[in-house]
Amino acid sequence: MTDFFHRFRRTIALLLSIVCLTLCGLGALSGCASGNVSVMRGDESQESHERNSEDNMTDIVRQFNFSTRTVELNNGITMPLNGLGTYSLHGEECTKAVTAALNAGVRLIDTAHIYGNEQEVGQAISESGVPREEVFVITKLYPDQFDGAAIAIDQALEALDIGYIDMMLLHHPGTNDVAAYRAIEDAIDEGKVRAAGLSNWYVDELEEFLPQVDVTPALVQNEIHPYYQENDVIPYIQKLGIVVQGWYPFGGRGHTGEMFADETLQEIAQTHGKSPAQIILRWNLQKGVVVIPGSSNPDHILENTEIYDFELSDDEMARINALDRNEKHDWY
Template sequence: MSFTSQIDTVRDFQLPRIGLGTWSLRGEQCVNAVCCALQCGYRLIDTASFYGNEKEVGEAVRRSGLSREKVIIQTKLYPDQYDQASKAIDDALKKLNLDYIDIMMLHHPAENDVSAYRAIEQAIAKRKVRAAGLSCYYIQETDAFLPQVDIQPVLIQNEIHPFYQDKAVVKHLQSLGIAVQSWYPFGGRGHSQELFQNSVLLTIARTYGKTVAQVILRWHLQRGVTVIPGSCNQEHIKENLAIFDFQLSQEDMQKIATLDRNEKHDWY
């Protein structure tokens, strides 16, 4: 794969390798951040019912002036919506004010997740949704879940970062032909600064004339992991996209591999 490529193809679904995460963005700040990202060249925006910003994400897509088919919108149903998943999908479409959702995901496992996923499959048949995805499903959860559904998810997003590399899970999901996406590429709330100040990563960043954030994102991509870093800072949004003009050496990839602490920073 060329290191200049910004798109992965997963079973005929074209998935951008980097998108904007929006979990902490609200109101006009969210609209402005998404507009900035789309203007800079991002073509994937991640949102969720739980974030309370689907309306703003949809507004930004319309303000961007881009044709709808050029932007991938992925959103998620939260477990408290699983019992009425069909209605929740329609509610998401209304909030986004878009004709369809590209990827509708389940936010994390719950005892009624299969029935909720079945509603996503029905929405795909009705062309309300293009593809299905999962979040916070690891080896055991995935292997138990997949035999119960008809349409395989195009992606599963999990916590993945240099301190929690989850190598076995990444390898397993990729072996199933499922794209893997990191929702905490920089380690998450309260942990990013420790990564940004890590001496190994700082040394590697100086070698390439890049920031530590860019090195971390590049490391993810070279592992075949897509990323959705979140930010409302326009300079950071632009910086995070500038990762397709260099490639980490195998030696540097190995150095980052040694940073793994199996240190998970969120509960799911």
């Protein structure tokens, strides 16, 4: 029955696309439908088509509103540009970190089933006094949950105990990931989840995965930092109208000291009267990457929010871009 429902939904989506083509003309699909699909017309040159795709990427970056500190996702909801990552935070340390973040004005909290701290995150939010609708909560399904994804989503809702989940991601590609994503689609229809996304998906994985699902991911969350910049992946994702979010923006646990001591980052930090951490976060934002640095230190959590009162020059951005050395640090 579920497979029939999804086939039916895809058929309806196709019929709507045909209607949109009829009403608006072949060249207007992206404007009449979701705005996230670029279709080449028969009379459109490859150069023009590529320019339209480039415009999609530019639009994503332009949607970063530095006044409101939010970005509009492809489903119309808004998400904060900076947040708190909670990997490795447990118990009282986790609740205190989330509380400190909320007190510092942070309104984006990232957690996951595998982190084992959804309950603490939810508790801190519930006890903070901050209205629920002001906080954007991301959690994730781990591959060992994919077979029973619908149940796992309900378990996440129960653990968080905050009414609903703003965004549910698949934590990694894995067996039955398409079926798990469809469970998230169903949860969106049921009002349990507001948006769907992916984590640790790259170009090859996305090219295989996306044609199999109905709801375009609103976000892809990957490791991104000056030493691992994903300069081929980020533009690809943004051209699809999908927002990119970076975890480990400081290079990962055990590697932050080296990155903060980088001569280039130190020089740019001194120019702006900022810390290397703030320079890295601002560099991400100007590339169109949402940031979720992790910390349990209230001073560092506050420092990581103070990234909106300065701007990096084109030259400074280029100098940081030149630091890329494809140095990846998996979190697990």
